[in-house]
Amino acid sequence: MEEIQVTPFIPMTLLSLVLLWYITRIFLKSSSNKKQPPSPPKLPIIGNLHQLGSSLPHRGLHSLSQKHGPLMLLHFGSVPVLVVSSAEFAREIMVTHDTTFANRPRFKAMMKMVYGCRDVSLSSYGEYWRRLRSIVVLQLLSNKRVQSYRVIREEEAALVVKKVREASGNHTAVDLSAMFESFSNDVIGRSAFGGKLSDSENGRKFLKAMADLMELLGVIDIGDFIPWLAWIGRVNGFDRRLDDTAKKIDLVLESVIQERMQEENGQHFVDILLDIYNDKTADASIDRDSLKAIILDVFVGGTDTVSTTMEWTMSELLRHPTVMEKLQHEVRGIVKQNQEIVTDDDLQKMHYLKAVIKEAMRLHPPLPLLVPRLASKDVQVKGFDISAGTIVMINAWAIGRDLVSWEKPETFMPERFLNSSIDFKGLDFELIPFGGGRRGCPGITLASAGMELLLADLVRKFDWKLAKGVEPKDLDMSESPGLTVHRAVPLLALASPAT
Structure with missing residues (x-):
């Protein structure tokens, strides 16, 4: 009987197949061992984008x-997006794994309109x-600097009170939304640029942009x-709107910079930044785009978030007359009847006012979705595996309703804060309208100062009711x-x- 010759090729092929099978098993096992957070079913190509629903994500x-x-x-498409909707997981992202999630994703709108994301926020x-955060915290938004602009806040609050008094004398309704927007724009305009933007055509174009x-x-x-x-x-x-808006903003910022460069010894935000920009020997020097990007940060942080918070706070007060009465009783009891200006000492005693503002921000955070973060490496969050490159969206609006x-x-129940240490300064993750961790907003002091002063003035000097006979329970609260x-x-x- 002829002996069968077995070539070396056959056992080598079998061995390779066995090794391939074994390696594949290990890989699949390690992949299946990864515990990902719960996820709704997704569609091909678009993923879960269709599930965001309305224009209010x-x-x-x-x-x-x-x-x-x-x-x-x-x-979202092929990009993993982690959505955080509780204080427990927000703390994990912002404290436990803060450095891992300290980066920002680069979206087209941000890159186009904020000078390639050269600002502090992005x-x-x-x-x-x-370096930029140090400049903002120590030189622009320190407590001392915020206090130095108190006269501006007082003067602008007095102008609002004057307009309200004139409207009350004519028995006409006050557009509080427009007044709050004008107040915050003018306070920051004077603090940052040395003048009201609403006073010039160039400034009005900037506000529109x-x-x-x-x-x-x-x-x-x-x-x-989905590139x-x-x-x-x-x-x-x-894309065209992005380009047009970016050009309009840049033109105004450039003209403001040119104008402020002619001034000497100015103490406004732009003046301080120009001193840093011109000092090329300093370790903390900045270029022109960085200068403009920081100005945008200060303006956005001190205007839109402030006006929307005051708008929602007054909305809730008008919806809840008993809360309004309680607040008026507190403010009028602290500020003397013949006293023209509400002092900082007065504001420190107004615990119910602070509780009202906190409760309004709990229900209506100015940025419902905080500025997104980006995972810089693979990480485990409470036993869940999160891959590098995952975008993190923290839903402050949902956390306030948890x-x-x-x-x-x-x-709406401000009393919940009277015997509570919870604050919105980024350390209590049940209430994070300004974010938290090292990427939290540095402008909290600036924002709070204007809100408290104007709201105290309005409830102290006036009684309020909704216009056109609208009942409190029927007030439209849509966003x-x-x-x-x-x-x-x-x-x-x-x-x-x-x-």
């Missing part, structure tokens, strides 16, 4: 999180960001998540889309001098 994401949990993984985490910027930054552009569909932005006019943190979360969420319809109210 914070509401759509909140609805999804109620079904899938406070840590939820979505896919720049990449690293030495450049640390800034309103467009806030709207455009709130748009979810499909090209950011081969980026052409849609060119077809629907989105039953785990809040009793009767849909009820408008954008990065910051304002009322969809202006807040109109009738004022009468306090008796």
Whole structure:
């Protein structure tokens, strides 16, 4: 019988197949061992983009999180997006793994309109960001600097009171939405630029461009998540609007810089930044685009977020007359009857005023979705595996309605803060309208100072009711889309001098 010859090729092939099978098993096993956060089913190509629902993504994401949990993984196109909807997981992102999630994604609108993300809010985490944040915290928004602009806040608040008094004498309604916007724009305009932007045609163009910027930054552009569909932005006019808005903003900022360069020893935000810009020997020197980007940061942080917070606070007060009466009783009891100006000492004693503002920001955070973060490496969050490159969206609006943190979360109840240490300064993650961790907003002191002063003045000097016979329970509280969420319809109210 002829002996069968076995060539060396056959056992080598078998061995290779066995090794391949074994390696594949190990890989599949390690992949299956990865525990990802709960995730709703996704569609091909677009992923979960269709599930955002309306033009108010914070509401759509909140609805999804109620079904899938406070840590939820979505896919916008092929990009993984982690949605955080509870204080517990917000603390994990902002404290436990803060450096891992300290970076920012680069979206087209941000890159186009904020000088390639060279500002404090959007720049990449690293030495450049640390240098800019140091400038903002120590030189622009320190307590001493914020106090130095108190006269500006007092003068602008007095002008608002004067307009309200004139309207009350004519028995005409006050557009509080417009007044709050004008107040915050003028306070920051004078503090940053040395004059009111509303007083010049150039300034009015800037204010219009800034309103467009806030709207455009709130748009979810499909090209950011599905690059081969980026052409849609060119077809629907989105790209053109970005370019036009960026050019308008840059023209005004450039003219302001040129104007302030002619001044000597100015103490406004732009003057301080110009001193740093001109000092090329300093370690903290900045270039011109960085200078403009920081100005944008200060303006956005001190205007839109302030005006929308005051707008929603007065809306809730008008909806809840008993809360309004309690607040008026506190303010009028602290400030002497013949006293013209509400002092800082007075404001420190107004615990119910602070509670009212906190409660308004819990229900209506000015940025419902905080500025997104980006995972710089693979990380585990409470046992869930998060991949590098995952975008993190923290839904402050949903956190303010979380039953785990809040009793009767849909009820406006400032009393909940009277015996509570919870504050909005970024250390209590149940209430994070300004974010938290190292990427939290540095302008909290500036924002609070203007809000408290004007609101105290308005409830001290006037009694209020809704215009056109609208009952408190019928007040329209619908929201408008954008990065910051304002009322969809202006807040109109009738004022009468306090008796």
